[in-house]
Amino acid sequence: MSGVRIGLLGCGRIGRMHAELLARQVPGAGLAAVYDVAEGAAEALAGEFGTRRAASAEDLICSADSDAVAVCTSTDTHADLLVAAAAAGKPVFVEKPLALDLGEADRGIAAAEAAGIAVQVGFNRRFDPSHRYVRDRVAAGDIGDVHLVRVTSRDPAPPPAVLSLEASGGLFCDMTIHDFDMVRFIAGSEVTEVYAAGAVLIDEAIGAAGDLDTAVVVCRHANGAISTIDNSRRAVYGYDQRVEAFGSAGMAASDNPPVASAASRGPDGARGPGLPYFFIERYIPAYVAGWSAFVAMLGGAPSPCTLADGRASLALALAAWRSVRERRPVAVEEIG
Amino acid sequence: MSGVRIGLLGCGRIGRMHAELLARQVPGAGLAAVYDVAEGAAEALAGEFGTRRAASAEDLICSADSDAVAVCTSTDTHADLLVAAAAAGKPVFVEKPLALDLGEADRGIAAAEAAGIAVQVGFNRRFDPSHRYVRDRVAAGDIGDVHLVRVTSRDPAPPPAVLSLEASGGLFCDMTIHDFDMVRFIAGSEVTEVYAAGAVLIDEAIGAAGDLDTAVVVCRHANGAISTIDNSRRAVYGYDQRVEAFGSAGMAASDNPPVASAASRGPDGARGPGLPYFFIERYIPAYVAGWSAFVAMLGGAPSPCTLADGRASLALALAAWRSVRERRPVAVEEIG
């Protein structure tokens, strides 16, 4: 293996995807070792990609065969693993969300900052070429001052088993967290206030667990812009991911790439192909580009998704929950 | 002139447009007489279209040469003119908004209902083929239960002179009123709660007048759906009017018709034509279709935009203002 050797912590669905990308598709990077508390999952991945199964997270983090660590474990372990990587002086890729409460997040951040390790949080959408086109227009000044941002983010189906609110942080921490990052990324300005309206329209069991499956969020930004997010856990037509920036000089918007660039016409009108099913089908090129940015970060480039970005999105998710519970707009500074 | 003879009250910008449509483009209707308190404006229109200039609103409403009355005067006169038309037993087309307070609106509605006259409120967007395509998909069940509605509604430029808040009712009564009608029309369900976030990002003079030039509104509907509206008074790229319905079985969305269906490609990417400048450039076919529906209503069909629709949108506009002032979601029933 040439290039950066990555040790992977967590061999579940998202961990497997990262393993495959690192082993086969990311230029300048490779998969060095894997670990999961579920031994079978780690064993399977190690076999499939011909890599070492580490004896423990400690072993993986401290071993000389890994230049950096990818944290793809359950959210409640992220802070501890950040602390451990910081202690070992290893750069970290950490999946979102950083944590489910700000205290935990701050513990990990403090350790990382004290150790001076490079960290990238897994906000893959920043690397999608369509969303980036919008961001680039904003950055180039083509939009002028940003006044409005719109994010549509709808999953094709809820998670197979209803997530516990404690483990997942619910809709805002688990799913909307990406959209909170996108409104900050697109607007280029911090959010100061959040208003959220949620509903349970898809599955009563989600509501019974205290969670939401449908939501709209309105954010006010420090620069005066107002952004809106709309979420659903079940878009029967596929993964729907669009962002839009509107401002004093114009607008830019991303759309979903269709699975085929084709259409037909008949006496009953036009027909066309559907959308990518979910994030794996849509965002693989974005994940690969994210890993390339990680490799560049190890070479000295700034982190494209910092710990501060990770903390900020978590704060917005927590503000959204408070807004739903108290039925009022919530200033982000209330959250801490 | 054959067909329905319409007497026109109000010869300003919107009145002139209706005059031209009635005189030349609406099958089964014609322009019978015009009146405006500004004699010159009425004289000019009468000359241009070869029609009678009535001596007074009373004269126009009561005269036998008009089968029906179009009320295109300033908003503060709408209720009085509805009452007068009701007294004369004449059907009425009345521009939006119905009034600027619910008491006035209710006075006009009560008179119309007591007299049993047919009334159509000027919500022209219901007749736009693109928005109607979305509504038709909802009505056909293709969307299933509606969960989310999105309306983007951006004017190309603020009114040339800053409107007084008293005369216009401000952004929500003057501009968003159409969007409130659209979310009700598309969702097929009444709004029960309104949250609005507004800003002054375009022209400080608008803010100095107590008004807004940028806003986002979130509505909760009786059927559980949540809708969002985003407004700006200045989209430098043209009149931007889009609606979207999302539900349990799919989604449908309207887009802006370009001024030409064409595009070019060069080494720097793709280019294409702009959007229609404003409502005249986009919605003439919708206005004509609206008048055809008016003709059909006189023939016994139900009103496509009832006084109840007019009142409901006004109530939502007033709720939005209260939401902005009190920084909280406002139940529509608080408004009356």
Place this chain on the structure above:
Amino acid sequence: MSGVRIGLLGCGRIGRMHAELLARQVPGAGLAAVYDVAEGAAEALAGEFGTRRAASAEDLICSADSDAVAVCTSTDTHADLLVAAAAAGKPVFVEKPLALDLGEADRGIAAAEAAGIAVQVGFNRRFDPSHRYVRDRVAAGDIGDVHLVRVTSRDPAPPPAVLSLEASGGLFCDMTIHDFDMVRFIAGSEVTEVYAAGAVLIDEAIGAAGDLDTAVVVCRHANGAISTIDNSRRAVYGYDQRVEAFGSAGMAASDNPPVASAASRGPDGARGPGLPYFFIERYIPAYVAGWSAFVAMLGGAPSPCTLADGRASLALALAAWRSVRERRPVAVEEIG
């Protein structure tokens, strides 16, 4: 009536359309008188639009109530009517094709040129905003040297009765004539050679009459460009009209405007509205713009569609017929 007063010769389908446009929609023009050898048709139009029914073509052409003449009669009368209008010194709008043989065409052209009357041939597509966008890109140099032109031109249905080849000139003179004009217009260069391949795939009766219902034509232009035209008499999905220019610096293409700018998505993919049914549904704005150009021509502007344009397209149609019969590319100079 203010503006230019037009006398209309020919009250069939296309004549009725022009009558309506002139009477109601063309700024600066009006309908002065109508004539048709079928008295009933003329009577009906005169009644509908409140205009005079002329006693004869002569009467209409020579009468002082018409400033100009619109020739919308059957093709075999075009040359005679051009000659008569030339004799009366009246400007002429003449529908395509100019004639069915070049001798007839040249007779009309010679008379018009000798008299110095202004003449516009009815190539309405030059005024369509989408096709014009393509032409404008070429004219602006955005395409560079034009190398390839593509025209797709498909009718929704063949004429209700099979046209006699003698009266209509068949597919190439009746339908493709517009496309021959478009390739010249878009490429900005004369055609020097024509190759045509035709087929009868829709209706055997069309073939029995010696005509074609499906065809592809390849034209070589003086500037080196090669253009292709594809035609069908029956596109079940509506009127399909697209042009494309490709060159050394880029490309530009027009598409069909949909009847609604909207679409929907469901589990089975995307759906959208159909196309305009036929030329009336698509090209009314182009016809109105063409009449505005006619008014401008009467005011001194150059003809936007000259007699030379009309003759050139006819020559290409005749070359296409020879190519089909002799199964070889035909130099246009062979045709005369």
Place this chain on the structure above:
Amino acid sequence: MSGVRIGLLGCGRIGRMHAELLARQVPGAGLAAVYDVAEGAAEALAGEFGTRRAASAEDLICSADSDAVAVCTSTDTHADLLVAAAAAGKPVFVEKPLALDLGEADRGIAAAEAAGIAVQVGFNRRFDPSHRYVRDRVAAGDIGDVHLVRVTSRDPAPPPAVLSLEASGGLFCDMTIHDFDMVRFIAGSEVTEVYAAGAVLIDEAIGAAGDLDTAVVVCRHANGAISTIDNSRRAVYGYDQRVEAFGSAGMAASDNPPVASAASRGPDGARGPGLPYFFIERYIPAYVAGWSAFVAMLGGAPSPCTLADGRASLALALAAWRSVRERRPVAVEEIG
């Protein structure tokens, strides 16, 4: 390595691409060995992908470490290598064109058929999801009887050095060969006659070599359909690849996938991203799908691109050359 082991002959541009796909991206296949007469090229590839460099083509074809052979060498060697693989009983993937004359092609075909080996010709576009969408609509009957097919196929730039006509077979054998395959694939019917019009508009050196850089081809099919192909060696806006089928029941068309699904609007109209630069940027997923079909073929599925397909496209290319030289439509049976 698990799955089918492929030995690669030819380590030039296209060979390198296949090597990378086989080594990393094709499920169920792997790269077993490489060979090139240029030892350095083979050495480099063997090093990069950790695979064996064979001592000779014979060695690679006959060695037990390869289950099948990929022929990516220069066209003049294809027939010999097919014969050698047939002798070894090894299945073959062979790049297009099969040969530059039909005698050579038939020699390879005869050997392969006598040996009964499975062979797939490299018509990658059949596996592109957008073009396949069109083919699927035809196959599903949504288009009805196919009447017209259109193929636009434009490269971004001519080959860096002017190809010799003898080695490459010129435009029709080197580039249009794919489009000949597409019109047969889409129409589902053999071509019986070819008319071609060519030009040299981009680079005089191409003309000096006896070749063309711009062309239009018209094909008549056995089922009555007429297809058109337009080619350019230099589309400055990127690789332009579109197909369209039109028939008695409707139409279907593929378009180019943009590099980003996004657009912007400003006072000057709309802008959008460009196209993929060339075949590598556009067709990687198609190549991967083609290799998956190869794997399936080894498992018993029919060849998706047969030797007969390869021969048919070559015959059409040769007919096109004769048409250009003799300036007439050429029956395919004239070619043999």
